[in-house]
Amino acid sequence: MKSLTLALAFWALTLVCQAQVNTSPEGVYQWKNQKRTEFQSGFVILRSGKRLEGRISLEGRYSAVEKVHFEGDGKEIEFPVGALESYGLKEKATAVNTNTGGIISDSPPSMYEWNNGGVVMNKVVTNSTPRPGYLVTKNGRKYEGDLKVQRRDDELWSFVIKDGKNKEKFKADEVARYGLSVSADEITQSDLAEMELNFYSGIVFGPEERKGRIGLVKQSFKIEKIVLETADGRRAEYTTGNADAFQIETEGRLDKYIPVDGFFILEEFNGKVFQLYRNPNPTTINRFATDLVKAGVQAGTQAAAGEIVRKDAKDNNYVTNLDSVIQVSSLQDLKQLRDGILELAGYDSVEQMEQFSEDESLNNTVNAIELAIAGKELAASDEGLYNREWIILNKNTGVETVVYRSDYKDLIEPLLFGCYDYLSLDKSSQREYQKWKNLNATVEYLDSCY
Numbered sequence: 001m002k003s004l005t006l007a008l009a010f011w012a013l014t015l016v017c018q019a020q021v022n023t024s025p026e027g028v029y030q031w032k033n034q035k036r037t038e039f040q041s042g043f044v045i046l047r048s049g050k051r052l053e054g055r056i057s058l059e060g061r062y063s064a065v066e067k068v069h070f071e072g073d074g075k076e077i078e079f080p081v082g083a084l085e086s087y088g089l090k091e092k093a094t095a096v097n098t099n100t101g102g103i104i105s106d107s108p109p110s111m112y113e114w115n116n117g118g119v120v121m122n123k124v125v126t127n128s129t130p131r132p133g134y135l136v137t138k139n140g141r142k143y144e145g146d147l148k149v150q151r152r153d154d155e156l157w158s159f160v161i162k163d164g165k166n167k168e169k170f171k172a173d174e175v176a177r178y179g180l181s182v183s184a185d186e187i188t189q190s191d192l193a194e195m196e197l198n199f200y201s202g203i204v205f206g207p208e209e210r211k212g213r214i215g216l217v218k219q220s221f222k223i224e225k226i227v228l229e230t231a232d233g234r235r236a237e238y239t240t241g242n243a244d245a246f247q248i249e250t251e252g253r254l255d256k257y258i259p260v261d262g263f264f265i266l267e268e269f270n271g272k273v274f275q276l277y278r279n280p281n282p283t284t285i286n287r288f289a290t291d292l293v294k295a296g297v298q299a300g301t302q303a304a305a306g307e308i309v310r311k312d313a314k315d316n317n318y319v320t321n322l323d324s325v326i327q328v329s330s331l332q333d334l335k336q337l338r339d340g341i342l343e344l345a346g347y348d349s350v351e352q353m354e355q356f357s358e359d360e361s362l363n364n365t366v367n368a369i370e371l372a373i374a375g376k377e378l379a380a381s382d383e384g385l386y387n388r389e390w391i392i393l394n395k396n397t398g399v400e401t402v403v404y405r406s407d408y409k410d411l412i413e414p415l416l417f418g419c420y421d422y423l424s425l426d427k428s429s430q431r432e433y434q435k436w437k438n439l440n441a442t443v444e445y446l447d448s449c450y
Contacts, residue, residue: 106179
């Protein structure tokens with residue numbers, strides 16, 4: 001019996017010695033008292049070799065950890081240390097060299113969002129966005145609250161921690177360590193929650209389909225990125241780098257956006273052979289518009305825009321001072337005015353308005369503002385005005401045909417002559433497919449006969 005007891009004790013001692021591989025140094029853990037650490041992002045590896053990632057808290061002294069408390073994947077597990085092959089924190093503490101010596105940051109640099117604070121004493125100042133955190137002074141006292149860090153020429157300079165009405169400020173040489181008490185995921189969710197977007201019901205296509213509400217971050221018709229909000233309220237950001245496409249429901253129709261040259265672009269048609277979409281990076285100069293606008297530059301376009309508004313008001317019997325507003329507005333003011341009118345009318349872009357709006361006054365007003373915007377942009381640029389281009393992609397051959405309004409007939413004819421059925425049509429019917437306004441119908445017709 002005595003030998004069995006000794007064997008068990010030896011086995012237990014061997015088990016403990018084989019385990020307890022703590023991959024993170026003592027200084028990285030946030031100790032809330034002498035026997036327990038705070039929960040931090042970390043991992044455990046079971047003796048079977050399986051790795052679990054989540055948050056861990058150590059119980060016991062660093063040199064003699066008794067238990068590892070684990071939270072993750074919907075589980076809360078209290079591991080005896082002997083049951084683990086190893087454990088540790090995901091992010092290692094980093095020593096930040098400053099003119100006052102080494103200070104330990106418990107949170108990775110990527111979690112701090114730095115803002116320009118100007119120049120002080122010939123040093124470039126950057127301040128971190130205040131976020132829940134803590135700092136420990138060199139005398140061992142811990143302060144918690146909203147933490148703001150200031151750097152000067154990339155060297156730590158000072159710390160401010162605010163808890164309610166109480167605010168404490170410390171110089172860098174008074175601080176031993178600091179960190180954020182929120183996770184990277186919580187920071188991401190907070191930043192995304194602050195984005196004010198118009199959301200639409202939709203689906204993001206990628207390695208897996210995800211449904212929810214989709215908000216668009218765009219410049220004109222080009223979508224730079226989207227934010228998906230799922231039913232649980234969580235948000236995720238997508239670009240053309242991590243999403244294949246997305247689809248939203250607007251005004252009872254489904255609009256699909258596809259990646260083109262780093263942007264998401266509305267797919268206007270997708271058949272068995274041809275696909276149609278707007279070119280986000282046009283290459284052809286609209287010579288007529290460029291020469292016309294440059295002749296009068298800013299003053300001329302403003303005058304022309306004002307005349308359009310005045311004529312529309314006279315023709316439709318209403319009074320407006322929009323012509324005067326156009327004359328005195330800045331480029332940014334004009335863009336905000338245009339976007340505000342489009343939003344009130346229920347359109348996302350000028351192109352969408354031109355395609356679906358039958359309100360002549362609305363079209364005249366927006367186009368007048370667009371002309372004034374073009375004049376101001378041209379006045380500040382050495383370049384000309386580019387055509388609004390569309391791409392007709394032959395999916396079988398990969399050949400792209402670029403079309404735009406001014407030369408549309410010449411550009412579309414090679415495709416039309418490739419359709420045998422088109423050659424048998426009478427001249428009147430052929431002319432319908434040569435009209436710019438029938439672009440979508442023409443591509444659909446081509447798709448049916450190729």
